[in-house]
Amino acid sequence: MMRRFTAETLSAAEAYALLVGIVVPRPIAWITTMDAAGAVNAAPFSCYTFVCNRPPMLAVNIGRRDGALKDTAANIESSGEFVVNVVTEAALTPMHASSAAYPPGVSEVAALGLEVLPSARVAPPRLACSPIAMECRLERMLELGEQKSGLLIGEVLEFQVEEALLEQGRRIAVDRFLPVARLGGPHYATLGHILTQPKVGEAGPTEQR
Numbered sequence: 545m546m547r548r549f550t551a552e553t554l555s556a557a558e559a560y561a562l563l564v565g566i567v568v569p570r571p572i573a574w575i576t577t578m579d580a581a582g583a584v585n586a587a588p589f590s591c592y593t594f595v596c597n598r599p600p601m602l603a604v605n606i607g608r609r610d611g612a613l614k615d616t617a618a619n620i621e622s623s624g625e626f627v628v629n630v631v632t633e634a635a636l637t638p639m640h641a642s643s644a645a646y647p648p649g650v651s652e653v654a655a656l657g658l659e660v661l662p663s664a665r666v667a668p669p670r671l672a673c674s675p676i677a678m679e680c681r682l683e684r685m686l687e688l689g690e691q692k693s694g695l696l697i698g699e700v701l702e703f704q705v706e707e708a709l710l711e712q713g714r715r716i717a718v719d720r721f722l723p724v725a726r727l728g729g730p731h732y733a734t735l736g737h738i739l740t741q742p743k744v745g746e747a748g749p750t751e752q753r
């Protein structure tokens with residue numbers, strides 16, 4: 545028996561509760577930005593994916609807080625730059641803590657004692673605890689829906705990848721990269737059993753039958 549939820553009858557919170565439970569597991573973009581005074585902001589966003597290969601582009605959805613832009617969105621809007629740092633199991637606790645609503649101008653990086661390293665192409669630094677970081681320039685910012693949810697599209701200018709996570713030069717080794725994913729509510733997941741399929745077009749189980 546299927547239960548129907550007609551979208552027009554759902555409040556923003558009800559739709560959110562369904563979406564964050566359904567669209568799982570979500571990778572986490574731990575975004576560093578810089579405000580005009582040079583304070584480094586860090587916050588996690590899991591409504592995130594890549595949307596173009598050449599040039600490479602990422603899209604992140606940043607909702608509003610009491611109708612106002614969150615610090616990350618405000619910094620990206622004014623500076624046009626941000627860094628997406630990946631989250632591994634080792635960084636779960638500080639990443640989660642960095643999602644607290646710190647007042648504008650207060651650096652999560654300083655408050656949580658996170659070590660940062662200079663980026664190559666953008667002003668905001670990357671997080672030393674992230675083995676992969678993507679330095680981005682804002683491509684465009686759209687406002688969606690009644691609550692003016694921000695869809696930020698960033699062009700990746702530079703990929704910074706820890707050498708040990710690479711295989712065959714430019715591929716990420718699936719068994720060595722251990723990202724944390726967001727599930728609904730307060731739940732997170734690590735990669736479980738990895739399932740491998742032959743490339744479509746190569747002889748696979750169906751074609752062999």
Ligand SMILES: Cc1cc2nc3c(=O)[nH]c(=O)nc-3n(C[C@H](O)[C@H](O)[C@H](O)COP(=O)(O)O)c2cc1C
Nearest residue numbers: 587588589590591605606607614615616643644645
């Ligand atoms: C794992 C995780 C994922 C999150 N994903 C999002 C998201 O996709 N969009 C969003 O607006 N807020 C998301 N949040 C909440 C923000 O991190 C939170 O509002 C934070 O305070 C924003 O910080 P800022 O004001 O410094 O930008 C997430 C929180 C956590 C812990």
